[in-house]
Amino acid sequence: MMSPETHAAPDLVDDVAERLADVRDRIRAAATAAGRSPSSVLLVAVSKGHPPEAVAAALAAGQRDLGESTAQELVAKAAAIGAGIRWHFVGRLQRNKVKDVIGRAGLIHSVDRMPLAEAIAERSHAAGRVQRVLVQVNVGDDPDKAGCSTDEVGRFVGRVRELTGIAVQGLMAIPPLDGDPSDHFATLRGLRDDLRGRFPEVQHLSMGMSGDVESAIAEGATIVRVGESVFGPRPSGTAPESSKRKRA
Numbered sequence: 001m002m003s004p005e006t007h008a009a010p011d012l013v014d015d016v017a018e019r020l021a022d023v024r025d026r027i028r029a030a031a032t033a034a035g036r037s038p039s040s041v042l043l044v045a046v047s048k049g050h051p052p053e054a055v056a057a058a059l060a061a062g063q064r065d066l067g068e069s070t071a072q073e074l075v076a077k078a079a080a081i082g083a084g085i086r087w088h089f090v091g092r093l094q095r096n097k098v099k100d101v102i103g104r105a106g107l108i109h110s111v112d113r114m115p116l117a118e119a120i121a122e123r124s125h126a127a128g129r130v131q132r133v134l135v136q137v138n139v140g141d142d143p144d145k146a147g148c149s150t151d152e153v154g155r156f157v158g159r160v161r162e163l164t165g166i167a168v169q170g171l172m173a174i175p176p177l178d179g180d181p182s183d184h185f186a187t188l189r190g191l192r193d194d195l196r197g198r199f200p201e202v203q204h205l206s207m208g209m210s211g212d213v214e215s216a217i218a219e220g221a222t223i224v225r226v227g228e229s230v231f232g233p234r235p236s237g238t239a240p241e242s243s244k245r246k247r248a
C-alpha cells in the first residue's frame, strides 16, 4: 500500500539512533551475563505517545519491531510510515477495536479474556489469517490490573487453542510497580515452562521495559518492550496499563 512517507528530522534520527544503540548494548550485556545469545531477545520499541517521525527515526536506525498500546495510534502511525515495520500491539484491547488491529499488528501481546480471543479469532479467520498472540498474565494477581489470573492461564490457553484464526505463542506480563520485578518475571517463566510441556508452541516471554530489561532477560525474556529508553520521555497519560483514552 502506498502512503505519504514520513521523514524524521536529522536531530531526531541521531537521538533515537543513539538511544537504540544504548538499549541494544544493555540487551547484549544482559543476555551475555545470563549465558544467553543476544539474538534470543527481540527488542520491541514502544512508540506510544510519540509522533510518526519518531517511528521513522527508529526505522532509519534499523529498528523494525515497533509497539503501540492503542488502536488509534497504531492506525495513524501505520498509515504514516507505510511498509517496513513489524507492529506489535501491547495495550489493552477492546473488542470493537479488534478490526483496526487485525492486519496491522503481527503480534498482539495482550489477550486476556475469552470474548476478546473470540473476536480476534473470528476477524482474523474471516480475513484468511491466523493472528499470532500472547496471553497477558496478571502476575501480581491485582484485581485492578489487566491480564488473566495465574490460576486461570492454563485453562485459558487451552481454550484459545481450540479457536481457528488465532495462535498463542507465549505469555506477556507487566509486573506491579512495587516489589521486585524479578519475582514476577520468574513467575511468568514458570507458567510458560509448565504450559510449554503441554503446548509446545507457547514459547515467548514478553517481559521487561525500560527500567527492568536486565532482570527480565536474566529470567528468560524473549521479547522486551522498551519505550522511554528508546524514544525519551513521553507526555503524561500514556503509562503502561493506562486504560484512559487520550483526548487530543
Ligand SMILES: *Cc1c(COP(=O)(O)O)cnc(C)c1O
Pocket (backbone or CB within 6 Å): 046, 048, 069, 090, 091, 174, 209, 210, 211, 225, 226, 227, 228, 229, 238, 239, 240, 241
Ligand atoms: C508503554 C509500555 C511499555 C514501555 O514502557 P517504558 O517504561 O517506556 O519502557 C511496555 N509495555 C507496555 C504494555 C506499555 O504500555
